[in-house]
Amino acid sequence: MIIGNAATQRGLQQHNLYSDLVVVGGGLSGTCCAITAARAGIKVVLVQDRPVLGGNASSEVRLWVLGATSHMGNNNRWAREGGVIDEILVENLYRNPEGNALIFDTILLEKVHLESNITLLLNTSVFEIEKKENNISAVKGYCSQNQTHYILHAPLFCDASGDGVVAFQSGAAFRMGAESAEEFGEKFAPTAEYGELLGHSIYFYSKDTGKPVRFIPPSFALKDITQIPRYRQFNTKDFGPWLWWLEYGGRLDTIQDSEKIKWELWKVVYGVWDHIKNSGQFPEAENLTLEWVGHIPGKRESRRFEGDYMLIQQDIIEQREHYDAVSFGGWSIDLHPADGVFSEKPGCNQWHSKGVYQIPYRCLYSKNVDNLFLAGRLISSSHVAFGSSRVMATCAHVGQVVGMAAKLCIQKELLPRTLSAHDHIGILQQELLTTGHHIPTLALSVGLDLLKLASIKTSSDLVLHELPPNGPMLPMVHAVAQMLPLKKGKLPSITAWVEAVQDTVLTVQFRTSSKPQNHTPDVVLSEQKISLKKGKQEINLNFEREMPEAAYAFVCFLKNEDISLQYSNHRVTGLISVFNKTNPAVSNYGKQDPKDDIGVEGFEFWTPQRRPNGLNIAMKISGGIDLFGAENLSNGVQRPTMQPNAWVADFADVNPSISLHWNEKKTIQSIELFFDTDFDHPLESVLLTHPETVIPFCVRNYKILDEGGDLIQEIRDNYQTINRIEFAEAIECSALTFEFEHPDELIPAAVFQLIVK
Ligand SMILES: Cc1cc2nc3c(=O)[nH]c(=O)nc-3n(C[C@H](O)[C@H](O)[C@H](O)COP(=O)(O)OP(=O)(O)OC[C@H]3O[C@@H](n4cnc5c(N)ncnc54)[C@H](O)[C@@H]3O)c2cc1C
Structure with a gap:
């Protein structure tokens, strides 16, 4: 028995923990950072103020993890992020193809729990830092569950907290809001009228109980649904991340006003549900109940900290190359009107690049606090570039870089900035590539x-002479292309099989990409028009032109609904068919066509279909492809x-x-x-x-x-x-x-x- 005799005062217990790296924030960026560092052999303390890991990907917020593949809606082929985040997502597919957010929590917890080099402090909020000269010497956290103060000492710190609780207090240079177009020449920089910050969102899930359920809204629920200009879009099917546009707070301070923003979002969510249940417009909602509403908002944007380099719009659109490339992005530049759900404007303004872009290492440490790494949405990028780099798989991939960089800093007794020197950066790049981490245009050269x-x-060794015609005949309701890897030199002759419902003309183009590493078919090498008679027939395609360099070519069959094309059931690594069709979820309307001079390019989208669709086009290829x-x-x-x-x-x-x-x-x-x-x-x-x-x-x-x-x-x-x-x-x-x-x-x-x- 413990008896506490009367005392004038008592203190709570306090633990000092010593490690090589303290990671603050257990979102996907912090989690992947900690795992990468631990596997590389250094001791890590991972501090997370919530009961689970994952941040916005956790069951507390329930956003789906996205990255450069962009729901398969852009031209970034084979662009899913590699390394730890890939391992996590592949594991989630195996255990949880239904996308249960609670199961995803367990996968993250398990991955961290398995690492003996990680000390995980859940429910622990970092609130203060200690500094010696230009270095952080410790951070302080408090866990209300065990009434314990933690003082976390380390030579290196990573701020992956989203809002930058460590970086801010340590005096790291930061920005909040949008740069002017003039500062970096970013033509897509928004006006103050559009808004300079993205707001928070809260999601809800509903479920069918099999019997009628009533809903009495709380007194704080929104009463007049017409205050939401897009209220006609509500239906009983869309919930969770589909309602990402229930957004608010872009005109407030997204850190200091966060609780206020949360109440406004609860007001919106319960008002929307009241509308669905009680307006009489949705009789199909009778058996539906609210299964879950977020208790904390998903935060999109607050502080961005300055590194030695700041990622800008042109890095993304022009796909600029950097000597210190360590990661990549590929989500569109995706900005939102600051008035969010109450705005008359579309919920987002997304512009894609023709391919993935590199992220330099110099964006991942503070320019003025010597031992501070940056990871996740708070890395050094302009507001416009942040519009793309902020998605979670990209944040996770960036976190992996910091984990590996921290290991090298410990091993070589370097500071984050010193590692950016030309003679060190190659080592970081190679160590990352060894773990399956992908860096566009770089290749692994060690360990082989x-x-x-x-x-x-x-x-x-496969020599691809044929994709046999053993699949369905499908009408060409969209233009469709078979992507084929080719060497520099003469284009092969192709035989394909079609069926026409009446006499017609089929147009086939051989295309490739203006940049060989891209998969945007923006260069037409050759075109052939073929007169078809009604009925099934074999067609022969002979193109006189040459592939300018080794790259993917696109055999494009332009849309003709009078024609069906023969597909193959054979699938091969590195082969895929793509369609010139739309995917409005990621602002793909078949073609990107900027009307104003906003510094983005016009091009067509050619995107694959998800399995079980997405078959290859049946064809014979003269000489075969021996790659x-x-x-x-x-x-x-x-x-x-x-x-x-x-x-x-x-x-x-x-x-x-x-x-x-x-x-x-x-x-x-x-x-x-x-x-x-x-x-x-x-x-x-x-x-x-x-x-x-x-x-x-x-x-x-x-x-x-x-x-x-x-x-x-x-x-x-x-x-x-x-x-x-x-x-x-x-x-x-x-x-x-x-x-x-x-x-x-x-x-x-x-x-x-x-x-x-
Ligand atoms: C509504 C919404 C929709 C979005 N849609 C998508 C989408 O569909 N797909 C996608 O990939 N991305 C999406 N994003 C963007 C993405 O979710 C964020 O940019 C991303 O989560 C940032 O990752 P992070 O690891 O930096 O931060 P977070 O995921 O926010 O993780 C940071 C973690 O740090 C913790 N933390 C904060 N302060 C402290 C402290 N003092 N002490 C300890 N821990 C602390 C937080 O609790 C949090 O768990 C969306 C964002 C929002 C808000």
Whole structure:
């Protein structure tokens, strides 16, 4: 028994914790930062003021995680972020294809819980900092659940708190609001009338109880729904993130007025629900009840802190290259009117770039606080560029950079800024690429020595002569293109199959992208018009032009509703069909066509369909495409970019395998295989359901054998992108054979990269 005798005063308990890195904020950025740092070998304290991790992606707010793939609505092919965030999203697909936000919470908690290098402090709010000269020496947090004060000491700190609670108090230079167009020459910079800050939102979920349910609104609910100019858009189907435009607060201080903004949003949400339940306009709502309403708002924008570089509109639109590129973005520049839900204007103003853009390392640390990293939405970007870099998969990817940078700083006794020097940055880039992290235009070059020393034999290499005509015939209600990776030089002749309902003319164009790393078909290399007779027929396409350089080409069949096109059920890593169609959810109306001079480009959108749709167009390709060989295993690129970058077995190969032979015995400690989990497929984490739990391209079963044919390792039922096999005791061998099973009889086995160390 504890007896507390009367005392004049008592203090709460206090713990001092020492680590290499303190990460403040357990949103996706802070979480991925902490995991990356911990796996790289440094001690991390991750402090999160909420009971769960994930920030806006958590069950407390319930936003779906998006990034450069943009709901599959833009031209950024194979652009899902790599590394820890990919592992998390692929795991979520496997366990939670229905998008239950509570399950997503458990995945994040589990990932952090598994890392022995992370001390996780949940329900702990950081409220103060200590500084010595230009360095933060400690931050202080308080957990009301265990009535404990924490003093967290470390040589390095990362502010991933969204609002910048550490960076602000440490005196880091910051901005809040929008830059003028003149400051950086950003033509899309908004006027004060449009608004200079994005507001908060609160979501709700509803559910059908199977019997009538009444709703009596709280007294604070909005009474007059017509105060919301777009109130006619409400219906009983859209809830959760579909109602992202229930936004408010862009004209207030989104930090200091946050509680006030929350009450206004509750007023809106309960007013909307009152409208749905009690206006009489939605009889189908009779059995619906409110299942959940957010208790905290999702925050979009507040402070942005200044690094040595500030990302601006032109970096995104012109896809400027940076020596210190460490991450990438690809969401549209997405600004909202500051009046939010009460605005007469459209809820957002989104403009896409023709491809993904690089994010430089110099945006990820404070320009005036020496040991402070920045991660998440508060990184050094202008208001306009923030409009794109703020989405969660991008924030998570940026967090991974900070995690790895912190490890290098500890290892080499550097400060964040010193790591940006030319002679250090390459090491950071390479260490990131080793973890599956993607940096556009960069390739992994370390850790491949053993592979490069080996003579590599494969049981077969796919030479793509044909996508057999074994799929459906589908009418060309949109223009459709088959993307094909090609070498520089003469375009191949193509045979395809069509059916016309009457005599007509089919127009086919061979296109490519003005930048070889892009997948926007903005250059027409050649065009052919073919007269078709009514009925089924084979067509032959011969183009006299050349591919200017190795890249993806687009065989575009322009829209003609009198024609059906033959598809194939065969799917291959790095091949995809795309359609010139719309996706209003991400402001894709088939073509981006800026009317004003706002510094963005006009171009067409050619986007894929989600499975089970999205079949390849059946075709024969003269000479075949021989870009799926074993040399891809060591080219250092772990996803399709300008080329497929994968070894792919032949469809007919019944026993696909890769063998590595060395002249002498090698000591092998670990093996890593990078499989195809379709980086083109966005993995929205909540609400949206996915048609599969395992990406169909992914190798599930394989064996590793030594030179004597003895089994070293067998893996079954894999679904992850990266398989790391760490041997408790190093093995000695002069050969390794990898025997794969095809993921499906219509999908050949594929491997992007093999690392043997
Ligand atoms: C309504 C809305 C819709 C959006 N739509 C999308 C979308 O569809 N897809 C998408 O990807 N992005 C979307 N975004 C953007 C995205 O959610 C944010 O930009 C992103 O969450 C920022 O990530 P972060 O890790 O920096 O911050 P957060 O996700 O906000 O995480 C920061 C964490 O730090 C914690 N924290 C704050 N202060 C402290 C403190 N003092 N001590 C300890 N912890 C603290 C917070 O509780 C929070 O959990 C949307 C944003 C909003 C608000």
